[in-house]
Each structure stands twice: as C-alpha cells, then as structure tokens.
Amino acid sequence: MAEQPLLSVENLTVQFRGDAGWVNAVEGVDFAVGAGECLGIVGESGSGKSVSALSILKLHSPANTRYASGAIRYGDRDLLTLPQRRLRQVRGGEIAMIFQDPMSSLNPVLTIADQIMEPLRQHQGLSVQAARRKAIELLDMVRISDASRRIDDYPHRLSGGMRQRVMIAIAVACRPRLLIADEPTTALDVTIQSQILELLRELQREIGMSVILITHDLGVVAEFAQRVVVMYAGRVVETASVPALFERPMHPYTEGLIRAVPNLDEDVHRLTTIPGSIPDPSMSITGCRFSPRCREAVQSCLEKPPSLVDAGAGHLARCPPRIAAGGIS
Amino acid sequence: MFRAITVRLMQSIPVLLLVAVLSFILMHLLPGDPAVVIAGADATPAAVERIRRELGLDQPIWQQLLSWFLNLAQGKFGSSLVLNQTVLSAVAERLPVTLSLAALSLAITLPLGITLGILAAYFRSSWIDAGVMMIALIGVSVPSFWIAILSVILFSVTLGWVPSSGYAPLLTAGPGPWFASLIQPAMVLSLFQIGFLARMTRSAMLDVLDQDFIRTARAKGVSEWRTVGKHGFRNALVAVVTVGGIILSLLIGGSVVVEQVFALPGIGRLVVQGIMARDYPLIQGTMLLFGFAFVLINVAVDIIYTLVDPRVRYD
Amino acid sequence: MTEVVLAAAPTQMLAERRRFRVLRKLAAHRSFKIGLVLVAILVLCAIIGPMLTGIDPTAMSIRSRFKPPSARFPFGSDQYGRDILTRVLYGGRLSLSIGLSVALISGVFGAAIGVTAGYFRALDPYVMRLMDALMAFPAILLAIGIGAALGAQASSIVVALSVAYVPRTARIVRASVLVIREMEYLQAARVSGAGDLHIIVKHVLPNCLGPLIVQLTFIFAYAILAEAALSFLGIGPPPPAPSWGNIIAEGRDYSVEAWWVMLFPGLAVSLAALGMNLLGDGLRDVLDPRLKIET
Numbered sequence: 001m002a003e004q005p006l007l008s009v010e011n012l013t014v015q016f017r018g019d020a021g022w023v024n025a026v027e028g029v030d031f032a033v034g035a036g037e038c039l040g041i042v043g044e045s046g047s048g049k050s051v052s053a054l055s056i057l058k059l060h061s062p063a064n065t066r067y068a069s070g071a072i073r074y075g076d077r078d079l080l081t082l083p084q085r086r087l088r089q090v091r092g093g094e095i096a097m098i099f100q101d102p103m104s105s106l107n108p109v110l111t112i113a114d115q116i117m118e119p120l121r122q123h124q125g126l127s128v129q130a131a132r133r134k135a136i137e138l139l140d141m142v143r144i145s146d147a148s149r150r151i152d153d154y155p156h157r158l159s160g161g162m163r164q165r166v167m168i169a170i171a172v173a174c175r176p177r178l179l180i181a182d183e184p185t186t187a188l189d190v191t192i193q194s195q196i197l198e199l200l201r202e203l204q205r206e207i208g209m210s211v212i213l214i215t216h217d218l219g220v221v222a223e224f225a226q227r228v229v230v231m232y233a234g235r236v237v238e239t240a241s242v243p244a245l246f247e248r249p250m251h252p253y254t255e256g257l258i259r260a261v262p263n264l265d266e267d268v269h270r271l272t273t274i275p276g277s278i279p280d281p282s283m284s285i286t287g288c289r290f291s292p293r294c295r296e297a298v299q300s301c302l303e304k305p306p307s308l309v310d311a312g313a314g315h316l317a318r319c320p321p322r323i324a325a326g327g328i329s
Numbered sequence: 330m331f332r333a334i335t336v337r338l339m340q341s342i343p344v345l346l347l348v349a350v351l352s353f354i355l356m357h358l359l360p361g362d363p364a365v366v367i368a369g370a371d372a373t374p375a376a377v378e379r380i381r382r383e384l385g386l387d388q389p390i391w392q393q394l395l396s397w398f399l400n401l402a403q404g405k406f407g408s409s410l411v412l413n414q415t416v417l418s419a420v421a422e423r424l425p426v427t428l429s430l431a432a433l434s435l436a437i438t439l440p441l442g443i444t445l446g447i448l449a450a451y452f453r454s455s456w457i458d459a460g461v462m463m464i465a466l467i468g469v470s471v472p473s474f475w476i477a478i479l480s481v482i483l484f485s486v487t488l489g490w491v492p493s494s495g496y497a498p499l500l501t502a503g504p505g506p507w508f509a510s511l512i513q514p515a516m517v518l519s520l521f522q523i524g525f526l527a528r529m530t531r532s533a534m535l536d537v538l539d540q541d542f543i544r545t546a547r548a549k550g551v552s553e554w555r556t557v558g559k560h561g562f563r564n565a566l567v568a569v570v571t572v573g574g575i576i577l578s579l580l581i582g583g584s585v586v587v588e589q590v591f592a593l594p595g596i597g598r599l600v601v602q603g604i605m606a607r608d609y610p611l612i613q614g615t616m617l618l619f620g621f622a623f624v625l626i627n628v629a630v631d632i633i634y635t636l637v638d639p640r641v642r643y644d
Numbered sequence: 645m646t647e648v649v650l651a652a653a654p655t656q657m658l659a660e661r662r663r664f665r666v667l668r669k670l671a672a673h674r675s676f677k678i679g680l681v682l683v684a685i686l687v688l689c690a691i692i693g694p695m696l697t698g699i700d701p702t703a704m705s706i707r708s709r710f711k712p713p714s715a716r717f718p719f720g721s722d723q724y725g726r727d728i729l730t731r732v733l734y735g736g737r738l739s740l741s742i743g744l745s746v747a748l749i750s751g752v753f754g755a756a757i758g759v760t761a762g763y764f765r766a767l768d769p770y771v772m773r774l775m776d777a778l779m780a781f782p783a784i785l786l787a788i789g790i791g792a793a794l795g796a797q798a799s800s801i802v803v804a805l806s807v808a809y810v811p812r813t814a815r816i817v818r819a820s821v822l823v824i825r826e827m828e829y830l831q832a833a834r835v836s837g838a839g840d841l842h843i844i845v846k847h848v849l850p851n852c853l854g855p856l857i858v859q860l861t862f863i864f865a866y867a868i869l870a871e872a873a874l875s876f877l878g879i880g881p882p883p884p885a886p887s888w889g890n891i892i893a894e895g896r897d898y899s900v901e902a903w904w905v906m907l908f909p910g911l912a913v914s915l916a917a918l919g920m921n922l923l924g925d926g927l928r929d930v931l932d933p934r935l936k937i938e939t
Contacts, residue, residue: 054544057547057548059544059547059548063453063454084553088550088551088552089550090550091547091548091549091550092548092549092550092551093550096548096549097548099541099544099545099548101541104540104541104542105541105542105544105545106542106545107542107545107546107560107563107564108542108564108638108639108640109563109564109566109567109637109638109639110559110560110563118546118549118551119549119550119551122549122550122551123550154639154640156639156640167545170545170549343773344773344776344777344780347773347774347776347777348777348780348781350777351777351778351781355789355790355793358790358793358794466918466921466922466925467914467918469865469917469921470865470869470914470915470917470918470921471910471913471914471917472869472872472873472892472910472913472914472917473873474872474873474876474892475872475892475906475910475913475914476910478892478896478899478906479899479907479910481899482899482900482903486900578779578782578783579782581782581785582782582783582784582785583784585782585784585785585788585877586784586873586876586877589876589877590876600785600788601788601877604788604789604792604879605792605878612789612792616781616785616789619780619781619782619785620777620780620781621780623779623780623781623782624776624780627780
C-alpha cells in the first residue's frame with residue numbers, strides 16, 4: 001500500500017456519555033484501506049470495532065458522542081470536521097454502509113421501492129420512474145427473484161437473508177467507492193451467511209469498491225479480506241496482511257482468536273477459548289488492557305500502556321515483550 | 330378493506346348494546362320523576378299518574394328496557410320533555426356547532442401537537458425539549474374553563490378582537506363571523522389536546538429515533554429533515570394514531586365545558602341543559618349517541634391503524 | 645408449601661433490591677422532585693394554612709366586598725366580602741381530598757377488576773366489554789350524568805369521577821397482569837400448587853403496582869381538573885363551603901370587575917394538576933420499564 005490509501009483513520013478517540021462523565025469507547029485507533037482492497041476488522045463484542053466503523057460516517061447519536069481526537073482522511077477531506085451538508089453527500093453516495101441486523105435496519109412502514117429509490121434520488125437526482133427502474137435492476141443484481149413485484153413489498157414480508165440483500169442493494173445503489181459492512185452475516189443462518197459473503201465479493205469486483213468488513217469471525221476474514229485489524233478493548237492490538245497474521249500472529253490475543261477458530265483441515269478435538277472477558281471501558285487499566293487475561297503478562301505489561309510497534313513489513317502489534325522476543329513464543 | 334370494516338363493526342356490536350343498556354340505567358338512576366317534570370309542579374296526582382302511564386313508567390323495569398330497545402331498533406331515540414322536539418332533531422340541529430368547533434380545534438391541535446412533540450424528541454434533553462414539554466405540561470394542567478374566562482377578559486373585553494360568546498352559523502352568517510365566533514373557543518379547547526398530543530408524540534418519537542432504521546436513513550445520506558419527518562414520524566404515527574380515539578374523546582368532553590363558557594348552542598350545552606332541566610329522554614338519547622359515536626370513532630381509528638402500519642392486517 | 649416459598653424468595657429479594665434502586669432514581673429525577681415539592685407545599689397549605697389566617701372562610705362582610713388584593717386581603721375578597729386566600733386554603737382541603745379519594749377508589753376497584761379480567765381469562769371478555777362500554781362515554785360526560793343523578797355534593801363527584809376512571813385503570817392493570825401471568829416464576833408457583841389468591845397477592849399485585857401508581861397520579865391530576873369543571877357546570881360541591889371549583893364558578897360572573905376572585909383558585913388548581921403531572925412523569929420514567937429515562 002505504497003500509494004495514498006482511499007480512507008485512513010488516524011488516532012481516532014471516540015467518547016460516549018456515561019453515568020459518570022465521558023468514557024473512551026475507542027482510543028487512538030489507526031487503520032487505512034486502499035482502493036479496491038478489503039480490510040477486515042476483528043474483535044469480540046465490546047472491542048470497539050463497530051464504534052470505529054460507525055464513526056467513519058459519524059453515525060453515532062450526536063447528543064451522547066464526542067469525537068475527542070483524530071481524523072478520518074478521505075481524499076483531501078477529514079470526515080470528522082466536514083460540514084453536515086457535505087458529509088451527507090459522502091454518506092450513501094461515496095461511502096455506504098450495511099448493518100448487523102437486517103430485521104431492524106429497514107424501515108418497517110416504507111416499501112422496499114421507497115427505501116432503495118431514496119439514495120438514487122438523493123445523490124443522482126433520478127426521476128421517480130428512473131429511480132424505480134434502477135431499483136428493480138439493483139434487486140436483480142442482489143439476486144432477489146421476481147424483483148419487479150417484490151419491490152412493492154414491505155420489509156416484514158421478506159426473510160432475513162432477503163432483507164440483507166435489500167440492504168446491500170441500497171448500499172451499492174450509487175456505486176460507492178467504499179462499503180462498510182458491520183457484521184453483515186452475524187444475524188443470519190449459516191447457509192445464508194456464505195451466500196451473502198459471496199454476493200459482497202462479486203459486487204466488490206464488479207463495482208471496484210473497497211470494503212471494510214467488521215466481524216468477530218476470523219474465518220470470514222481469512223476468506224474475504226486482504227488485510228486485517230485486530231481490536232481489543234477499544235484499541236488496535238495488531239494489524240497485518242491476512243497471510244502474515246495467520247502465519248505469525250504477534251499478539252497473544254490474536255493468537256487466542258486464531259486458536260478459537262475451528263480448523264477443518266486438522267483433526268482438532270477441542271477448541272480453545274480465551275478465559276475472562278473484555279474489561280468495562282470505564283475501568284481504568286494502567287498497563288496493557290489485555291494483561292488481566294494474558295498468560296504471558298510480565299511486570300512491565302501492568303505498568304505502562306504498550307504502543308503499537310512495527311515488527312517488519314507493515315505488521316504492527318501492541319505487545320512489546322513479544323516483539324522483543326521476535327514473534328511467537 | 331370492506332371486509333375488514335365489516336368485521337370490525339360486527340365486533341363492536343356487544344359494546345354498542347352495552348352502551349345502550351348503560352344509558353338506560355343512567356336515566357333510571359336520576360332522582361325525581363319524569364312525569365312530574367312534564368305535568369308541572371302544580372299538577373294533580375291523577376294527571377301525573379296519567380302521564381306516567383302514557384310514558385310507560387308504570388311498567389316493570391325490564392319491560393321498559395325492552396321497549397327502549399324496540400324503539401332504538403326502529404331508530405326512535407325518544408323525545409325531549411322540555412324542548413317539544415325529538416332527541417334526534419334536537420341533536421341534528423346542534424350538531425353543526427359542535428362539529429365546527431371540533432373540526433377547528435383539531436385543525437389547531439394536530440399540526441401544533443405533533444410538531445411540538447417531534448421537536449422535543451429530536452432536541453431531547455436540550456432547552457427546546459424542556460421548553461416544549463413545559464408548555465405541554467401547562468396545557469394538560471390548566472382548567473380549560475378558567476383559561477377560557479381569562480381569555481375572554483383579554484381578547485374580547487379588553488382587546489375586543491373576537492366576540493365573547495355566541496355562534497354565527499357558517500351558511501347564514503358567512504365564514505368570517507363563523508370563524509370569529511369559534512376561533513377563541515377552539516383555541517381554548519385545543520390547549521389540553523395539544524399538550525396531550527405533544528407528550529404522546531414525543532415519547533413515540535423517542536422510541537423511534539433510537540431504532541436502527543433511522544441510522545440506515547442517515548447512512549444513505551438522507552437529510553435530517555427527511556430522516557425525522559419521513560422515516561421517524563411515519564413510524565411514530567402508528568403510536569399516535571392509537572391515541573386518536575382518546576384525543577377525540579377528550580375533545581368531545583372538553584367541548585361540553587367550552588360550549589358552556591362561550592354559550593355555543595352545541596350538543597354539549599344541550600346535555601348540560603337537559604341535566605339541569607331533568608329532561609330524562611334527552612339525556613338518555615344524547616348519552617347514547619355520544620357512546621355510539623365514540624364506539625364508531627374507535628372502529629375508524631382501528632381501520633386507520635391498519636392503513637398506517639403495514640404489519641397489521643385484518644383477516 | 646416449601647416449593648412455593650422457594651419460588652417466592654427470589655421475587656422478594658429482587659423486589660427489595662428494585663425498591664432501593666427505584667428510590668435512588670426518583671431522588672435523581674428533576675421533574676419528580678419539582679412535582680413532589682409543589683404537591684407537598686399545596687397539601688401543607690391545605691392542612692395548616694387555614695389555621696394560620698384564622699379567618700372563617702364563610703364569614704361575610706358587606707363593607708369589604710370586592711376588595712382587590714391588599715395586605716388585609718392578599719388574594720382580595722369576593723361579592724360577600726369573604727377572604728379569597730382563606731377560601732382557597734380551605735378549598736384546597738376539599739379539592740385535594742376529592743382528588744385523593746378518586747385516585748384511591750379508582751385504584752382499588754380498577755386493580756380488582758383488572759386483575760380479575762387478566763388473571764381469570766374466562767371472565768375477561770365480559771368484564772372488558774363492560775369497561776369498553778363505560779369508556780365509550782367521555783369521562784366528563786359520564787361524570788356529569790352520574791353527578792346529576794346523585795345530587796350536587798362532594799361525595800357524588802367522587803363516585804362520578806371514580807366510575808369514569810375505573811375502566812381506564814382496569815385496562816392498564818389488566819395489560820400488566822397479562823404480561824406477568826406468563827412469567828416463569830409464576831408458572832413455577834402454580835405448578836407447585838399455590839392457590840390463585842396466594843399467587844395474586846404475592847406475585848401479580850406487586851408487579852402491577854408500578855403502572856398502577858403512575859396511572860393514579862395522573863388520575864389525581866385529572867380529578868382535580870374535573871372537580872373544577874363540574875363545579876363550574878353546577879354539579880360540584882355546593883356553596884358556601886369552598887372548593888377550588890366552586891370559588892371559580894362563583895367568581896365567574898364578576899370576572900371582569902373582580903378578576904382576583906377566580907384567578908387565584910384557578911392558579912391553585914393549575915399548580916396542583918401541574919405538580920401531580922410532574923410527579924406522574926417522574927414515576928413513569930422510573931417505574932414503567934417500557935419507557936426510557938430522559939433527564
């Protein structure tokens with residue numbers, strides 16, 4: 001990724017209003033996605049992966065959210081400081097997003113037609129007739145059969161998988177340059193999951209867009225992404241190309257995640273899990289946020305927060321003892 | 330659609346019957362003797378007895394109830410003792426006044442109540458929210474007839490902008506005087522409903538604005554105005570429609586008091602006059618009509634509900 | 645019986661913990677606090693206020709008719725020369741008692757009917773159709789009719805307004821009973837042989853209390869407003885004993901020349917209703933889990 005990335009998140013800190021003041025939901029997050037690339041962001045729930053993704057288009061509730069530091073560079077613009085009007089042109093036009101729960105992400109009282117035509121009319125200024133024709137094409141494109149009839153249905157008449165296809169149709173309507181997919185398959189059946197991922201892959205190729213795929217499933221990342229960012233407790237703990245990450249995970253947390261993925265090639269009898277859970281964001285931890293769960297933690301891990309260090313060839317990890325030791329212990 | 334309305338109407342028949350029985354019971358709870366009212370204070374006992382027989386009041390109560398139902402089945406709601414008029418014609422004569430008042434009041438209530446509720450929800454926890462909710466709270470806390478009297482002192486007596494009482498019919502007096510005679514009562518009447526509606530709309534909108542599809546709308550690049558107005562309010566409307574019946578009920582109830590203050594010859598005033606004059610058939614008939622109207626209003630609300638929320642269907 | 649106790653124990657512990665949390669949340673709720681202070685002041689005024697002025701609220705004096713507010717008559721005097729402040733203070737006793745009585749009676753009967761309909765499902769259609777029919781009459785009209793039937797006195801207003809508000813209360817209680825009766829601990833209690841009465845008293849009633857209390861606070865506010873309206877229509881507590889409603893009604897004829905006669909009792913009604921509504925808003929935010937807390 002020698003040339004300028006399509007979008008880069010730099011030192012992003014997002015705070016939410018808590019009972020006792022502002023709490024950091026994510027802190028000092030950095031990542032970038034190149035043109036046509038697919039970036040995976042992985043972590044358990046509470047790791048800050050969705051918070052980071054929603055921050056790109058500033059989709060958090062403004063009353064309870066503060067973008068305390070950082071920038072989101074897109075071309076020569078910073079999306080965090082862009083005026084509302086111009087941000088709206090980016091939203092759905094140049095950068096689109098699909099969400100985890102297709103059941104609640106579609107408006108229950110508007111027809112599918114209404115909801116797909118909206119971005120077309122908004123960003124491309126199409127007439128009602130033209131937008132409708134385009135919407136039917138889009139439904140065809142996301143493999144919804146009988147599109148010209150389905151388009152006048154309300155969302156509750158469609159299955160979960162079909163609704164996610166509709167969401168994808170809405171997202172790619174204006175041929176965006178970047179699609180952010182926030183756990184797009186988590187709420188779906190396993191068989192539907194792979195269909196949806198396959199569809200996303202095809203559309204990515206066809207439109208030539210970049211994709212940021214947020215997931216808790218490393219298996220999905222391995223299949224789909226070129227590069228990956230691992231997040232833990234609101235921070236990036238490791239970032240690397242997919243082959244490098246799976247071959248040589250630098251952070252103990254990443255290693256744990258990889259071990260927790262069932263591997264069909266090997267005859268594994270038992271999946272390992274990482275004991276413990278993510279600390280509450282309002283809890284103050286001086287040192288490494290993973291140290292309470294880390295079997296390799298040493299004294300220095302508890303004392304000062306580790307920084308993200310380059311271990312070579314763009315492979316970064318937030319684990320100084322490991323990097324000093326030169327990789328896997 | 331036609332089938333849905335039929336089904337819903339059939340379902341409301343038991344309630345309609347009960348409303349009729351209740352109106353009957355209510356009249357028989359009233360103290361005093363209708364025969365005495367008709368015959369006058371200095372009538373002979375024999376004359377009173379004759380009238381009582383004519384009215385069928387000497388029969389056992391269940392027979393009276395039966396004949397009340399038989400009359401209702403023929404569309405006979407009885408005749409007023411005092412007005413020398415059938416109940417239906419007395420109501421029909423005053424209906425335009427009450428309908429005009431209600432329509433004007435709704436025309437004020439709906440846009441204002443809904444807009445205020447949406448504003449408060451959108452700017453939640455801000456000074457706009459606090460201000461709007463304070464206004465709404467005052468609206469539901471101030472007695473309407475008291476505000477009516479204060480309003481008359483200010484706008485009619487002191488400023489002389491509008492008449493303090495009386496009704497100018499739309500057809501004979503023309504729209505100007507009609508409007509002038511109703512605008513003050515309608516505004517007073519709206520005060521409570523605006524407060525009620527604004528509070529309902531706000532809480533419905535608060536629920537809706539937290540939903541995922543609002544985020545989807547924003548992610549599409551839809552303007553805030555459309556996000557809130559179209560995506561948000563179309564959903565909140567479902568909750569607002571469910572209280573439509575309550576609002577109309579409050580409106581009817583409120584109009585009784587407001588018609589009294591502004592001396593508007595509407596149905597509310599008719600009932601109050603009937604009660605004061607112990608005009609039993611009139612009270613019974615108008616109560617029954619109010620009850621019927623309200624049951625039918627609720628049917629209409631249910632039907633509108635199915636139109637607003639595509640997830641609900643009558644089968 | 646031991647199983648029943650076991651089934652009951654977690655609910656009771658939960659209930660206690662919840663009670664504590666509810667109190668803490670209420671103490672932090674702004675509109676609840678304002679409402680509480682407002683209502684407390686008005687109740688206090690009604691209880692001890694009349695003793696402070698030491699004037700007979702019905703004492704007439706031709707020489708001091710229609711006196712505007714002054715040091716001697718802080719709220720002015722009416723057409724009989726009676727002190728409006730004293731009358732408003734005494735009127736508060738009557739009006740607030742009427743509001744409280746209506747809320748309590750509606751609460752008791754509404755809860756009984758709502759629990760019956762919600763718990764014994766066989767009775768539900770009949771009971772609720774009757775409630776629907778009662779609700780078909782606008783509350784104020786029903787109250788006018790019943791009030792007229794029973795004669796103009798405070799007790800008939802209480803009965804009339806209670807009849808109007810019982811169905812509305814019953815409907816709310818029934819709705820929460822319908823939710824509660826599907827809960828697992830209740831099924832467990834039933835399986836282990838607890839009687840209906842035991843289940844209702846121990847499990848069902850405590851769990852409808854939240855929505856019920858919220859509803860009763862609002863009914864209190866409505867009842868105060870309705871008392872005033874009924875008095876205005878001539879069906880309220882009869883003069884000379886003052887209620888807020890009948891002071892306004894009496895002052896109406898002189899509203900232009902002696903505005904103070906009707907202004908102050910009207911303000912009292914408004915403040916009382918406002919206070920109860922604020923209290924109700926606070927209680928609803930805290931007690932009714934369906935609605936989110938907004939501070």
